[in-house]
Amino acid sequence: MTEIIHAAAELRSRVRAWRAAGEMVGVVPTMGALHEGHLSLARRARRECDRVITTIFVNPTQFNNPDDLQKYPRTLEADAALLSGVPVDVVFAPSVDEIYPEGFVTRVSVGGVSEPLEGQMRPGHFDGVATVVTKLFGMTEAHRAYFGQKDWQQLQVVSRLARDLNLPVAVVGCETVREADGLAMSSRNRRLSAPARANAPRLHAAMTAAAEEIRAGQPERQAIRDAGAAVLRAGFERVEYIELRDAETLLTSEDPGRPRRMLAAAWIEGVRLIDNIPV
Incomplete structure (x- = not known):
């Protein structure tokens, strides 16, 4: 079973040792309930990086509907078992309090590309995405971050975020993985x-x-x-x-x-x- 780390400080200590050894670190941010689409991202990261982290965090700030948040599947142990077959080096599964501790008041907002389409249908959604992605980039200190193209607008938001804030991470967009009948995996x-x-x-x-x-x-x-x-x-x-x-x-x-x-x-x-x- 792939090792699961819950604390950012423990993860950061591990990653800094990898980086000190000159190793390339890749991260695959997810909300869990993993399927072949997620695993394809992890496999690409495995091919291109020396070390691979998959984050699993159901981010409450990107949900507009509380019922949708409650219904979102949480399958950490099963997800870790799937990732062990890639394999990834670490699953980072922080608690809500680890990401948003008491007194947390900062929000990251990306203009322009976040505003139409999903931005109109789900007000505040991309602020939640941008904020949690910024935190995960900081916590994992990865060189490369892998995102699927199925969430095309999200990929553009994250790419713009990294460029505008000069974040030292390369955002890699990966092809959508589909079922045999064409349905995008989700x-x-x-x-x-x-x-x-x-x-x-x-x-x-x-x-x-x-x-x-x-x-x-x-x-x-x-x-x-x-x-x-x-x-x-x-x-x-x-x-x-x-x-x-x-x-x-x-x-x-x-x-x-x-x-x-x-x-x-x-x-x-x-x-x-x-x-x-x-x-």
Whole structure:
């Protein structure tokens, strides 16, 4: 079983010994309930670094809905067992009090890229992400940090955070890992019933079809409207957004000369799914 450390001071002592020995340290920040997507990040970190830390912390400040926070699965022992197969060197699993001790009043806020899409739908979410990521970077003192591209906007927020604050960590974005039917892997997928799980891949399918239509010359707005209608026909209760945006800034973009990303969020059976693809 991979070693689990709960205290930042103990972790920092371990990491400083590694760094003193000239070893490259990688970190994979997670909220646990691990799946193959998380493990793929850990494996890449293992290939590229001498030492690998996976953090497991269900961060309360990035949840808008208290019920969602309560329902989020917490499976530390099972997660550590999975990570031992990578293997990672340490699982860092701090308590809420370790991250946010009594009297904690600091908040990190990233403007611009955090404001549209998820920023509008989940006010304060990215402040919670930016704050906890800044703390985890400081606690782990890693050289490289690995994030999945499934949360594309989060990846851009963290990348901007590291650049703007001159944090000495390289943020590495890794390809989204999907099930055989195209559904992006997510800890939330386990909350879907069998019928909802069967319909969930239709979100990715509709986005892929829209992207192909846009590349073939179909007007972008019409292709996106068609995608939204297809998602609703597939049994989703609500589409929060399907948007084509500049891949880096997340601003509205009609310039095919710049990298663009189609991003979506939709609800099925009370579970909110997000996805994104290049266009």
